Amino acid sequence: MAVLFKCSPFYLLLIVCVVLCLVKNCRCKYEPTWESIDSRPLPGWYDQVKFGIFIHWGVFSVPSFGSEWFWWYWQKQKLKPYVDFMENNYPPGFKYENFAQDFTAEFFNAKQWAEILSASGAKYVVLTTKHHEGK
DSSP states (O other): OHHHHHSOHHHHHHHHHHHHHHHHHOOOOOOSSHHHHHTSOOOHHHHHOSOOEEEEOSGGGTTTOSOTTHHIIIIISOOHHHHHHHHHHSOTTOOGGGGGGGOOOTTOOHHHHHHHHHHHTOSOEEEEOOOSOOO
16 A cells, blocks of 8 residues: 555546546446356466466375365266275275365465466466365
8 A cells, every 4th residue: 555655646537547447447236147157258368378386285185096086086977996006095984075074275375386486487377176086
């Protein structure tokens, strides 16, 4: 806010007008249908950048087995390696939701992540916490 007070009244008024125009022009309303959602335009920068990072980090990280598709392979497709892993490492009746209590992110270091991601040259980062859990 201190920067705004150093601006001349003309530039302050210009900034306010630009913001108001942007808000006025962003009145798109989408419906809960694929057709409506797919009608959203991609941001211009998305097609222009060459490198971005998607991070898949959620409760599927707790068993540390397979990939972010863990639930899908274990519960939906019932692939033998996943079913066997669960039977050998968790009690009968263990549910996917039970992993949540152990998803503590105790070693997460936001500063370290920011430094690594910045040094990578990525122009965007998307954090995905849920991936094909089917619920």
